[in-house]
Amino acid sequence: MPEEYSKYLESLNERQREAACTDISTPLMIVAGPGSGKTSTMVGRVLMLLNEGISPLNILAMTFTTAAASEMRKRIGAIAGKETAKELPISTFHSFCLQLCRSHAEKLGRTSEFLIYGQWQQRNAIIEATRLLENETSRHKNGELLIGETSNSLRTPKQFKDKAKKWQKFVTQAKASGRTSAEFREMGNEIGAEVLENYSNILKSCNALDYHDLISCSVKLLTDFPEVFRESQDSWKAVVVDEFQDTSAMQYKLLKILASHHKITIIGDDDQSIFSFNGADISGFISFRNDFPNYKEIRLNKNYRSTRCIVEAASSLIKNNAKRCQSKKVLTDNSSGSKIVMKECHNEDAQCAFVVDKILEISSNHSAENFSYGNIAILYRRRISGKAFQMAFRDRKIPFNIHGVAFYRKKVVKTIIAMLQTALPGCDDGSYCRVFKALLPFEKDMKKRVVDHINKISTIRKCSFLSAACDIFSAKVSGTFKRSEITHGKKVLMTIEIISNLVNREKSISAIITSVAKMIPEKYLLEQRATVDVDGGTLLNEDYDIRSVLQYLLDDVSEFLSTKFIEIRGDKEIAEDKGCTFALKAFIDYLFEREKENFRARRKDNENSVTLTTIHQAKGLEWDFVFIVKANESEIPLLHDFKGVVKDTAPIVEEERRLLYVAMTRARQRLYILYVMMDSNWQMLQPSRFLKEIPHHLLEFQGEINMQELQIKLEDHQKETADCSTDLLIEKQQSEAGLVPVRNDLLNNHFSGSSDELAEFAEANNYSDFLRRFSVE
Ligand code: ATP
Numbered sequence: 001m002p003e004e005y006s007k008y009l010e011s012l013n014e015r016q017r018e019a020a021c022t023d024i025s026t027p028l029m030i031v032a033g034p035g036s037g038k039t040s041t042m043v044g045r046v047l048m049l050l051n052e053g054i055s056p057l058n059i060l061a062m063t064f065t066t067a068a069a070s071e072m073r074k075r076i077g078a079i080a081g082k083e084t085a086k087e088l089p090i091s092t093f094h095s096f097c098l099q100l101c102r103s104h105a106e107k108l109g110r111t112s113e114f115l116i117y118g119q120w121q122q123r124n125a126i127i128e129a130t131r132l133l134e135n136e137t138s139r140h141k142n143g144e145l146l147i148g149e150t151s152n153s154l155r156t157p158k159q160f161k162d163k164a165k166k167w168q169k170f171v172t173q174a175k176a177s178g179r180t181s182a183e184f185r186e187m188g189n190e191i192g193a194e195v196l197e198n199y200s201n202i203l204k205s206c207n208a209l210d211y212h213d214l215i216s217c218s219v220k221l222l223t224d225f226p227e228v229f230r231e232s233q234d235s236w237k238a239v240v241v242d243e244f245q246d247t248s249a250m251q252y253k254l255l256k257i258l259a260s261h262h263k264i265t266i267i268g269d270d271d272q273s274i275f276s277f278n279g280a281d282i283s284g285f286i287s288f289r290n291d292f293p294n295y296k297e298i299r300l301n302k303n304y305r306s307t308r309c310i311v312e313a314a315s316s317l318i319k320n321n322a323k324r325c326q327s328k329k330v331l332t333d334n335s336s337g338s339k340i341v342m343k344e345c346h347n348e349d350a351q352c353a354f355v356v357d358k359i360l361e362i363s364s365n366h367s368a369e370n371f372s373y374g375n376i377a378i379l380y381r382r383r384i385s386g387k388a389f390q391m392a393f394r395d396r397k398i399p400f401n402i403h404g405v406a407f408y409r410k411k412v413v414k415t416i417i418a419m420l421q422t423a424l425p426g427c428d429d430g431s432y433c434r435v436f437k438a439l440l441p442f443e444k445d446m447k448k449r450v451v452d453h454i455n456k457i458s459t460i461r462k463c464s465f466l467s468a469a470c471d472i473f474s475a476k477v478s479g480t481f482k483r484s485e486i487t488h489g490k491k492v493l494m495t496i497e498i499i500s501n502l503v504n505r506e507k508s509i510s511a512i513i514t515s516v517a518k519m520i521p522e523k524y525l526l527e528q529r530a531t532v533d534v535d536g537g538t539l540l541n542e543d544y545d546i547r548s549v550l551q552y553l554l555d556d557v558s559e560f561l562s563t564k565f566i567e568i569r570g571d572k573e574i575a576e577d578k579g580c581t582f583a584l585k586a587f588i589d590y591l592f593e594r595e596k597e598n599f600r601a602r603r604k605d606n607e608n609s610v611t612l613t614t615i616h617q618a619k620g621l622e623w624d625f626v627f628i629v630k631a632n633e634s635e636i637p638l639l640h641d642f643k644g645v646v647k648d649t650a651p652i653v654e655e656e657r658r659l660l661y662v663a664m665t666r667a668r669q670r671l672y673i674l675y676v677m678m679d680s681n682w683q684m685l686q687p688s689r690f691l692k693e694i695p696h697h698l699l700e701f702q703g704e705i706n707m708q709e710l711q712i713k714l715e716d717h718q719k720e721t722a723d724c725s726t727d728l729l730i731e732k733q734q735s736e737a738g739l740v741p742v743r744n745d746l747l748n749n750h751f752s753g754s755s756d757e758l759a760e761f762a763e764a765n766n767y768s769d770f771l772r773r774f775s776v777e
Pocket residue numbers: 011012013016032033034035036037038039040269272304305619620621
């Protein structure tokens with residue numbers, strides 16, 4: 001064994017080493033508490049696989065985020081050499097499945113350049129699917145429709161949209177539960193079956209797959225095509241999975257097939273499972289035991305991250321969950337550290353002021369060399385709670401960065417990407433529509449009129465948005481528009497043409513993006529800025545300026561070209577003569593992938609900044625100082641849905657408790673928990689019920705409140721809410737609609753509305769991963 005490998009293995013503790021060195025043919029399950037060094041152990045395991053002679057190219061390492069993947073690559077590189085680390089295909093489920101589907105696209109009835117449909121494109125496809133239905137509905141006229149009524153008259157785009165929302169929910173649920181159109185037909189739900197079929201046919205004819213399809217199509221490829229399975233067995237001699245508790249039933253199915261050779265290691269912590277709304281299912285641990293009966297299980301229970309006080313407080317909290325795979329005792333040799341600060345604040349302004357003061361105090365207590373704002377994080381349940389901090393930090397010149405998706409959710413970024421997409425084969429109507437909206441230099445109403453008309457013509461003529469626009473602006477369709485509208489419509493078509501030529505001609509993605517960004521009218525940029533300001537700055541951060549947006553995108557391009565693209569190019573040997581189309585497509589896939597997986601932008605210039613993040617996005621990360629803010633009832637646990645219906649069921653409460661557990665265990669040195677007494681509408685709020693589960697002797701109360709008072713408040717509140725019953729209506733509706741619950745019952749319990757409402761709810765709750773799947777504007 002190379003000296004570096006053995007040195008590394010020696011640095012692990014006994015159990016970690018035992019796990020890493022377990023015979024590689026033994027299926028291995030490592031269940032580990034937070035901060036117990038799961039990543040270190042996973043690195044050790046990969047070293048052992050390499051040492052056994054498995055080529056790095058044949059080890060499939062699955063992680064949850066790109067940040068985790070690059071961290072692991074860095075650590076393996078430091079021990080096994082950069083070249084080896086580069087060859088190691090560290091992947092996320094979606095990126096893995098995307099590549100598999102692209103390689104065998106023809107077996108799925110697609111070409112390798114297939115598009116990935118997000119919510120926005122999915123919605124258009126569903127509108128189309130219901131339109132097709134509409135044309136045939138005279139035979140269903142008397143209302144046997146499953147969802148919503150319909151008539152055989154031509155509807156306005158708005159009516160189609162409304163109805164499509166309902167159908168989108170149906171399609172999503174049907175896909176999540178793995179139901180086929182044949183099954184709906186058997187159940188007598190002819191219309192449902194038809195919508196599903198129409199939708200699938202549209203996706204096929206548009207050469208597209210949606211997010212659900214990526215995983216299920218990969219499973220299909222591996223099960224229905226023996227040659228794909230053999231190829232995968234030849235490619236993947238060993239599989240290693242981190243954050244296993246986040247895998248969904250479908251993802252587990254995929255893993256099981258990939259690891260038919262039983263060389264599999266899974267690492268996870270059932271107590272940190274917080275993505276069940278997204279299909280994550282901890283019963284995967286139980287399935288693993290059944291599916292790999294000769295497995296070995298190793299438990300790590302020593303926390304290296306946090307002070308004893310934090311470890312004890314978190315353990316006391318999680319003990320209250322009845323449904324745990326196996327209760328774990330987490331210990332630490334670290335010092336006991338300071339008590340956890342508990343602070344009651346009158347309102348959110350007072351909460352902000354407290355946090356700002358503390359941060360300034362921490363910075364003044366440290367010498368400049370020993371202090372970095374990067375050691376501090378503010379964690380909240382809902383993104384909206386971060387807003388006040390952004391403003392306060394700006395005022396007090398405290399540098400901060402906001403985790404997550406804000407950048408790729410900016411309209412201007414979406415517009416640039418849509419413009420790029422117009423140059424790729426099979427661009428969808430939604431992207432063209434977005435480009436028109438951005439480039440037409442009119443007021444909002446006038447733009448809407450133009451775009452609605454193009455949509456209407458495309459419906460009547462059953463043609464694409466682009467060909468309808470071409471017909472209109474080349475005056476084949478008469479009358480409706482003024483001369484100036486025609487002129488500008490033509491200009492937009494010309495711009496689309498120019499982008500297309502640019503992509504065919506240019507060899508550099510950066511140059512294309514720079515040119516495309518310059519084509520966006522100043523007026524549109526100003527409008528976007530205005531929208532953001534009016535909106536109170538939800539998506540606003542410093543790089544809203546187009547130059548910074550561009551720089552950020554170009555940084556991503558160069559990161560992509562130096563990492564991911566090398567991997568792809570290695571596989572596909574793309575030649576220069578393919579021009580930029582292949583690289584551009586791969587870059588857009590890469591953006592999708594990073595968005596999908598909740599990536600954390602770890603930018604160098606942000607390293608000395610306070611992190612503002614939701615708890616969901618803080619997963620796997622650690623900071624010296626952590627502030628959990630707005631630890632209120634109605635925030636954590638968040639038990640009401642978007643309609644205000646309270647769902648106080650044990651599984652939901654337990655997931656919420658795990659969320660607080662994840663938040664608390666992010667802290668290394670000091671933990672602050674704050675709650676507020678009044679919201680911005682002067683409504684009285686209650687502290688979170690979970691706070692009383694933290695032992696009193698581990699808490700330091702700052703301000704007026706003390707433990708007794710907190711206890712009284714909590715008890716009063718519990719009496720008030722004791723009568724809240726679970727809402728069974730949703731389940732009833734679903735069973736009436738012929739839907740089986742998705743495997744994860746929480747998903748069904750939480751979300752009962754239309755897709756828009758789901759997205760709204762997801763956004764309000766910062767279910768960013770979910771939200772991205774339904775990516776709303
Ligand atoms: P989480 O559950 O939050 O994802 P984790 O189990 O993945 O946590 P890591 O992030 O890998 O834990 O490790 C937590 C911290 O403990 C890191 O700072 C790591 O460097 C340190 N650590 C892990 N193992 C050891 C060890 N054997 N000796 C010293 N420090 C260690």
